[in-house]
Amino acid sequence: MLAITQYAFGGPEVLQVVEVDRPRPGPGEVLVRVAATSVNAADWKVRAGLLGQLGDPPLTLGLDVSGVVAELGPGADRFAVGDPVYGMVFGGANAEYVVAPAQTLAPKPRNVDLVHAAALPTAALTAWQALAALGAGQRVLVHAAAGGVGHLAVQIARHRGAYVIGTARAVNHEYLRELGADEVIDYTATDFAAAVRDVDIVLDLVGGAYGSRSLAVLRPDGRLIDTQGSDAEADPRYERFYVEPSGASLREITTMVERGRLRVTIDRILPLPEAAKAHELSEAGRVRGKIVLVAWAPPA
Numbered sequence: 001m002l003a004i005t006q007y008a009f010g011g012p013e014v015l016q017v018v019e020v021d022r023p024r025p026g027p028g029e030v031l032v033r034v035a036a037t038s039v040n041a042a043d044w045k046v047r048a049g050l051l052g053q054l055g056d057p058p059l060t061l062g063l064d065v066s067g068v069v070a071e072l073g074p075g076a077d078r079f080a081v082g083d084p085v086y087g088m089v090f091g092g093a094n095a096e097y098v099v100a101p102a103q104t105l106a107p108k109p110r111n112v113d114l115v116h117a118a119a120l121p122t123a124a125l126t127a128w129q130a131l132a133a134l135g136a137g138q139r140v141l142v143h144a145a146a147g148g149v150g151h152l153a154v155q156i157a158r159h160r161g162a163y164v165i166g167t168a169r170a171v172n173h174e175y176l177r178e179l180g181a182d183e184v185i186d187y188t189a190t191d192f193a194a195a196v197r198d199v200d201i202v203l204d205l206v207g208g209a210y211g212s213r214s215l216a217v218l219r220p221d222g223r224l225i226d227t228q229g230s231d232a233e234a235d236p237r238y239e240r241f242y243v244e245p246s247g248a249s250l251r252e253i254t255t256m257v258e259r260g261r262l263r264v265t266i267d268r269i270l271p272l273p274e275a276a277k278a279h280e281l282s283e284a285g286r287v288r289g290k291i292v293l294v295a296w297a298p299p300a
């Protein structure tokens, strides 16, 4: 099968289209014929050697998959061959086929196509799991609210009945209000730490010095949920977050999508062999929503 593989850490140019062996599903696993995958910030960080989750090259990136079930491993009886599914995997989705544990997949939402389904898993699971403790009437501040995770976090927070504040450039403000944000702050013109107060949860998708500045807006019993490391780690209200693949959480996300409560924004659709271009766009940090990569011969 074809895969986008890298043999060294480096810039987007290390991504190569190569022929590799098709993986076989083991016990409890499912082989998915990939229709589409999407780009996450982790992809370019792993490619460059900044995150070690996938080990050393050679490696094939890709955390998100949508497609159809091509083969079942022993005991993977939750699905049937031909089922349209989507899910988060730990790498490997930038290929014609990928293997995933059955319990991390879910049936594709009925009201979206496989392209939109591929945009959801990692970003939606991150938003869903990171905001699990958010309750009705609470105030949440979402940094990078217009990005892949952020735009879904705004909708999930709104759905949970929270008062939602987001940081984004002015060009994204109207868009975020349409998604349900109550307040938007242009971080290029306004110091969010001075403009916001009494926040119950900050979802920090920027990190670095945003950490300590975010502590200033929290209530004494508030929580700072950080996705990538920041200067606030010593504070008792700080919490480091790591997304987990979960078919169960994905089914709840499916319900939101099918009820029209959660819609994913696709900034750009590219063919999978143009993964390097997608990485450049992602790394530039201006993507609204998600970039989707469509596989070679997606199923009908």
Ligand SMILES: NC(=O)c1ccc[n+]([C@@H]2O[C@H](COP(=O)([O-])OP(=O)(O)OC[C@H]3O[C@@H](n4cnc5c(N)ncnc54)[C@H](OP(=O)(O)O)[C@@H]3O)[C@@H](O)[C@H]2O)c1
Pocket (backbone or CB within 6 Å): 040, 041, 042, 122, 123, 126, 143, 144, 145, 146, 147, 148, 149, 150, 167, 168, 169, 170, 172, 187, 205, 206, 226, 227, 228, 241, 242, 243, 282, 285, 286, 287, 288, 289
């Ligand atoms: N730990 C975990 O489990 C986990 C899981 C998922 C993601 N993450 C991390 O979370 C971060 C966000 O991921 P993502 O996929 O949502 O990224 P993304 O889609 O690449 O984010 C792009 C967005 O960031 C916004 N942005 C850039 N600089 C900003 C700033 N200084 N303040 C506010 N907004 C800013 C941009 O909006 P504007 O154009 O409006 O500036 C753009 O829409 C990444 O670092 C990723 O690695 C971690």
